[in-house]
Amino acid sequence: MADKSVITNLEARVGRLIEEHRRLSGLCSELTRERDSLRAEKRSLEERVRELDAQVGRMQLAEGLAGGGVNREKARARVNRLMREVDKCIALIGQPQVGPADPKRQKVE
Numbered sequence: 001m002a003d004k005s006v007i008t009n010l011e012a013r014v015g016r017l018i019e020e021h022r023r024l025s026g027l028c029s030e031l032t033r034e035r036d037s038l039r040a041e042k043r044s045l046e047e048r049v050r051e052l053d054a055q056v057g058r059m060q061l062a063e064g065l066a067g068g069g070v071n072r073e074k075a076r077a078r079v080n081r082l083m084r085e086v087d088k089c090i091a092l093i094g095q096p097q098v099g100p101a102d103p104k105r106q107k108v109e
Helices: 002-065 069-094
Strands: none
Touching: 002 069
């Protein structure tokens, strides 16, 4: 008789554990879907923030070029930086390309 009650007790515990496992597995799946959804939303919001930051930068540049007080120096500095970058690119384009087979680069002995 005592063996039967121990077995019944174990069966009840195993049943509860199986049910708890099913419940937790379902919860885990639900949370995984929610996490994936939130990650996707986060990526889209980060992209939107980048777009808005770029738009603010363009607006500040336009305001500064139009004669706005505070942003004028920032706009002028940005235009100067962009002009230097363009000048560097033009200088690179104007340089002759020297390859390893170029006779000018061979050592004179």
